[in-house]
Amino acid sequence: MVINIEHTSMVCLLKKGAKGAESMMHNGEITTMTAFIEVFLAKVLERFATKQGKFESDISEGLFKTASPHEEINEELLEELEIHEDIPVYNDLPLDALPSGEITTMFVSLIQNELSRTIDVPVLVAKGKIEGPVLGVTSTLHGNEVNGIPVISKLFREIDVESLRGTLVGVPVLNPPGFSRRQRAFLDGRDLNRIFPGKPAGTSSQTYCHMILEKFAKKFDYHLDLHTAGLGRVNSLYVRADMNNPITHQMAVLQQSQIILHNTAPDGSLRIASMALGIPSITVEIGNPLQIHQEFVECALSGVRATLDWLNMLPIYPSEKIEETSSRAKTTTCTRSYWVYAEHGGMLQVMPKINTWVSKGDVVAVVRDVFGNILVKYKAKEDSIVIGKSVNPICCAGERVVHLGVCDDEFGKKK
Ligand SMILES: [Zn+2]
Structure with a gap:
């Protein structure tokens, strides 16, 4: 028997197995390589069986085969497509009402456009079974800055919500009109990240910014805002943060970026507006606009994982722990x-x-x-x-x- 399994899901399964085995090794429950491999395989099979509802293996015929574009769509992909068939639209982010121990996909309506239709923002929520902080990860406030989108989707694909403490909120596209037009600005041509906190009754972009704060930022205890360079420019992987604030200082260091830039200027950004509300917030600049920079995406993903670990929301591999001293060796911090x-x-x-x-x-x-x-x-x-x-x-x-x-x-x- 040959079981088709999507590549990313397979990687996810293997990571779960490695994570389980590594944590037992770290705790001293297993001490030999043989025991490690046995536990690793058992964890992978257990996880796969849980996901599929059933699992029959026949090692003699080979277990996994990566799906190719020439093969028929596999069951794993079909399952994921079905999950996303009917995505609910809410007027607000209903964190309290969502089921714990699950990942929920939804849209949250902000303001109405010219056709009286709401502008609906896509949201993923992983709500843990244990009470804890809310970490918000937002991307694409500038509609043509897309590297944060795969960071968030990969994060939610791999996250073990059963083990999560607190709630992880991912907003892959915070500016859908700009995203649809492949442009930085909002509908009225304004740069949203220059006019926060906005106004409850102002221009369309001011109203939209006000709604972002009300419906998203105010629900977060910690916030990462993912960006890239503007069109026609290239960026290093760098973080903007208030380095005099001990919390945002640590959040910045955990991203292990090439550069950290200390910045507290009142620039109308979502980050500064969130900080003014008492929500520790940093901006992560992930490469260049309108293109996926895979290496930087992986680095940014590691940064979010490290943040979850630091907040005691979700442990990472002990080997992935980031010490400030080791990070400093690679990161240049600019004042x-x-x-x-x-x-x-x-x-x-x-x-x-x-x-x-x-x-x-x-x-x-x-x-x-x-x-x-x-x-x-x-x-x-x-x-x-x-x-x-x-x-x-x-x-x-x-x-x-x-x-x-x-x-x-x-x-x-x-x-
Ligand atoms: Zn940006």
Whole structure:
């Protein structure tokens, strides 16, 4: 007998097995490799049997076969499709009313569009059986920044809700109109992440931001907001956080990003508005817009796992534990940053790579006219690390060129 099983589900099963065996090894309940493998296999089979309702194995014919596009759709996929057939729409996020020990998929309505139809935001909720904090993970507030979407979907595919303490809320697309149009802004052309906290009775974007706070952020005890660079720019994997706040400091460190940028400026962002409400919130910038950066997605996923572990919501592998000291070896923490803006229009070239250091006086960018003559060279004003930069060769005066981070004494000198 050959059992077809979707690749991601198989990986998930194997992880569950490894997790169970590793935790027993960590507790000293098993001490030999043979015992580890026996427990690992038993956990995988047990989990698979639970999921399928039945399990008959015949090792002599081989157990698992990865489904290929040429094969008929397998039972595992059909099961998942059925689950998502009829997704309820709620006016509010009904955390108290949801069943515990389960993952619930829903839409939550915010405001009405021109056709009197509600703008419905997709939401996943994993509610544990044990009381605990609510961690909210939101993505795609800028409609063309999509790397947070696979972070959230992978997270909910792998999560063991039976073992979860507290509630995990995932909002993969916080700005559906922008997402549908592949654009950063909301329906009225405004950048939602510049106008928080919004207004209960304002423009459509202000009202929408107000509703995001009321219906989502205020339900969270902790919050991660997942973004990417804007169109025409590339970013390192970096976190913006208030590093003077011990909670957001720790949340930032746990992401193990390339760069952490201390930032508390009142910039109209969801993060700052959440912080003002007393909800520890950080922003995680995961690569570039309108493309999936798989390596950064995996890193960001590890960061969310580490956050769940730190909040005692869901343990991770002991080997995945993150100590601040080891993280610091890889993460550069900047106390401030600045953008270099173009003073001349023309053809732009930004030289240094992302997440590399430049010294004071280094040329970081040039602008040429269309005949090839150099109009201006931009130099680093001080020793800095490249957080993000423009990759659009067409440049108008006033546009952003390169985002440079600086490490002052407060958080340590550059490595
Ligand atoms: Zn963004």
